Amino acid sequence: MVAYTYPNNVLSEGIPVPGYEGQWSNRLPLPVFPTPFYETVMGLLLFAGLWFLRSRILAPGVLFGVYLIMNGTERFLIEKIRVNTTNELLGFHPSQAELIALALILVGVGVILYKRKAKA
DSSP states (O other): OOOBOOTTOTTOOSEEOTTOOSTTOEEOSSOBOOHHHHHHHHHHHHHHHHHHHTTTOOSTTHHHHHHHHHHHHHHHHHHHHSOOOBOOBTTBOOBHHHHHHHHHHHHHHHHHHHHHHHHO
């Protein structure tokens, strides 16, 4: 669960897999992190955390804000180990998914602040 070459990948990238012919007969030359597995584990942990908080957070909408923050954090951390195209932004080199993750976190914080202010 640390490295995977994704044989028969649908992008047909990499080097040919011996004994296979056809459209999806390649594998990556260097193994990469199996991020789908990591995302599954983190998604289950996110679910468990939200299930634990569901009876403790009573203000409407706040749990959704917590979900956005946790999901954005999960996405940001996964994207740090994934091989992606990066962009130049104010001296940083984030990927598009990292920018979306940061937006999710900011929206989550905004939802929580708005709902707490509305409750008061």
